[in-house]
Amino acid sequence: MHAMLDTPGKVSIPLQARYDILLTDAILNLMNNLHYGKLNPEFPASRIDALTGTKFQADAALLAGMGQKDLLSVIAAAQPADKLYRAMQWRMHMLEGQLQGDCYEIPEAEVRKLAINMERLRWSNTGDSVYIQVNIPSYTLIYRAPDSLYRFKVVVGKPETPTPTLVSAITYMTTAPEWKVPAKIFARELLPKAKKDTAFLENNHLAIYDLKGNFVQPTAANLALVSKTPAIYFARQSAGCDNALGLLVFRFANAYDIYLHDTPEQALFKRKERAFSHGCIRVEQAEKLGSLLLSYDGAKARTGLLHRDITTYTKQNFVLKKPVTIKITYLTCMIKDGELQDFGDPYQLDHSLEMAMYGTDLPLSTSLKK
Incomplete structure (x- = not known):
């Protein structure tokens, strides 16, 4: 040149x-x-x-x-305009600029952690001003409205059944939903429990059907038969206060067949670490989130109907005229008040992404010292 x-x-x-x-x-x-x-x-x-x-x-x-x-x-300008991204970028500039100029050793571990999480934010870079973000490592859901921000606690997938990251849009909600048990859960967990205790199904409002929709009586003989070929049967849980989906489910298209939903196990939200599900996301105060989405959709008058259907266990679909983007992210850190918040790495994904970006392990000295 x-x-x-x-x-x-x-x-x-x-x-x-x-x-x-x-x-x-x-x-x-x-x-x-x-x-x-x-x-x-x-x-x-x-x-x-x-x-x-x-x-x-x-x-x-x-x-x-x-x-x-x-x-x-x-x-x-091609970078995300998201506040989370800009905060991480500011922190990295400070580490690479101010600290270096003041004769500090750059904390390489923090720089790399910021870099891999900024990369993840680029993956969910939709540019929306209104969206829902579920962040797996922090066990939180943020609903960013035009002029407000709301935080909710969530339960996410266990490490052996992790919640996937994705970008989609919530298109409708259903009150008092029935739950079709996923095939793996049906074969590996539900059937063994039912065979040990034939009252298990009734006590949990569960019923087994064949692929034509015919009800299967939960006798010991029938359960033994179903266990031989579970793929040609399925189980469904009826609506109710102890339904696995709770009393409200939020639907969005995705290849993993997961959803965001209420749960009867509210005590789990008191735990600090909340990785207990099979991949779906359970949200605390689901009705409040549903009401906020209806208000944004210009249907605030329907929040009363939502409450009525939830309290009376009435199944009803609430379709959104304006679908709301949902981002499921895996950010192991964020910036709060200018300082790094480390959420841990429940699925142990940081190292592989770091190696893919840098190609080498961290140097021996990574601490911040003068």
């Missing part, structure tokens, strides 16, 4: 063109990495290249910014 600028004519036109193409490609790749993340499992380079429509497109953003004086600002 210096040869082309300082000594015009020294570099051949074909080489200048090749350099131009490679530099442009590198800038576009950088912008895509800043926006979608370098290691985003949902947006590999092939998918990004094929994007059209409303999704961020680096070529269009770069072209639109070519007339501006500060090209670096155009490139940096």
